[in-house]
Amino acid sequence: xxxxxxxxxxxxxxxxxxxxxxxxxxxxxxxxxxxxxxxxxxxxxxxxxxxxxxxxxxxxxxxxxxxxxxxxxxxxxxxxxxxxxxxxxxxxxxxxxxxxxxxxxxxxxxxxx
Amino acid sequence: xxxxxxxxxxxxxxxxxxxxxxxxxxxxxxxxxxxxxxxxxxxxxxxxxxxxxxxxxxxxxxxxxxxxxxxxxxxxxxxxxxxxxxxxxxxxxxxxxxxxxxxxxxxxxxxxxxxxx
Numbered sequence: 001x002x003x004x005x006x007x008x009x010x011x012x013x014x015x016x017x018x019x020x021x022x023x024x025x026x027x028x029x030x031x032x033x034x035x036x037x038x039x040x041x042x043x044x045x046x047x048x049x050x051x052x053x054x055x056x057x058x059x060x061x062x063x064x065x066x067x068x069x070x071x072x073x074x075x076x077x078x079x080x081x082x083x084x085x086x087x088x089x090x091x092x093x094x095x096x097x098x099x100x101x102x103x104x105x106x107x108x109x110x111x112x113x
Numbered sequence: 114x115x116x117x118x119x120x121x122x123x124x125x126x127x128x129x130x131x132x133x134x135x136x137x138x139x140x141x142x143x144x145x146x147x148x149x150x151x152x153x154x155x156x157x158x159x160x161x162x163x164x165x166x167x168x169x170x171x172x173x174x175x176x177x178x179x180x181x182x183x184x185x186x187x188x189x190x191x192x193x194x195x196x197x198x199x200x201x202x203x204x205x206x207x208x209x210x211x212x213x214x215x216x217x218x219x220x221x222x223x224x225x226x227x228x229x230x
Contacts, residue, residue, distance in 0.1 A: 006156075043117070043202070043220030044157075090156050101147065102204075102218075104156025 002027035006091045006105030013112055019064075019078040021108050023091030026072065031093040033074040034102065035066055038088040050074060086112045115140040117205050119221035126228055130193055134224045136186040136203035144206040148177055148188045151200045151223065160188070160201075193228045200225050 006023045013019060025031050035047040046059045048066035056066050063082050067075045074091060089108045094100035117138045126132050138146070145164045149157035161172045163179040163186060170177050174197075176189045190197055203221040 041222060043222045045220075046218070092156070101159045101162065102157075104158070107154065107156050109154070 002093075002103065004091060004093055004103055004105045006108055008108060009106060010109045011111070013081050013110065015083055015112055016080045019076070019081050019085070019110070021076040021089055021091075021110075023074045023076075023105055024072055025074075025093045028072070028093070028095070030071060031095065032100070033068060034092040034094070035064075035074065035076045036090040036092060036104075038090060038107075044090065048076070081112045083112050086110055115205070115207060115219045117203055117219045117221040119201075119203050119224050121224060122222070123225040124227070126193055126226070128193060128195060128228050128230055132190050132193060132226065134188045134190075134201050134203075134226070136188070136205075136221055138184050138186070138203070138205045138219070140184075140205040140207045140219050142208045143181065143184075144208040146179060146186050146206070147204045148175070148186075149202040149204060151202055153199070157202055190226075195228050195230070198226060198228045 003026045032051050034049045036044040037047055038044050048056055048058055050056050050068045053068055053071055063085060064078050089110060091105040092102040094102050120135045124132060145162055147162045148160045150160050151157040160175050161170050161177045163170060163177055165181050167179055174191045179186045188201060200223040202223040205219050207217045
């Protein structure tokens with residue numbers, strides 16, 4: 001069966017520090033991968049998605065970047081965190097790009113102080 | 114602009130009671146609509162998917178309806194349990210052309226349901 005792992009679960013970082021959130025999927029090949037951010041009282045916001053190794057699409061211009069060094073690995077990064085980067089980050093994968101069900105990781109709670 | 118609005122924003126019911134959550138959308142062109150359940154501090158999990166031709170679909174005590182004409186969907190929970198306490202998120206998918214990529218989804222802000230004894 002397929003599983004998705006995301007870490008760390010919680011992170012407290014000072015403003016200006018770097019960030020690296022990692023996500024891996026097991027039990028499937030060539031998944032579509034996504035990074036979402038969920039702010040309190042707001043819907044999930046798509047940050048990045050990837051349909052293959054090295055292929056990254058950004059939906060929202062921001063202080064973050066994403067990379068897919070391996071087929072089932074997706075990394076969310078920042079060189080210098082801002083206060084506004086605080087939030088709940090969710091990694092997800094799907095089989096189909098346009099209509100497929102999303103399978104989410106457990107989420108990473110980031111607090112920037 | 115594609116939008117998904119959910120109501121109520123929050124809801125408290127007694128264990129064993131039924132409830133109905135609403136979702137109105139303006140997403141076009143419509144592809145499908147999913148309801149997700151998100152427990153506090155966890156990732157969302159899909160409950161059901163509704164396509165254009167489907168009016169009603171059940172998944173255990175969860176029943177989803179879709180009216181594509183009025184662009185409304187509802188999620189009915191029967192005989193609620195304490196474990197139903199969660200945020201319920203309506204997600205509508207828009208079709209993209211052959212040259213498009215990615216998952217063009219619009220998320221509602223969710224209905225926070227609390228089931229009490």
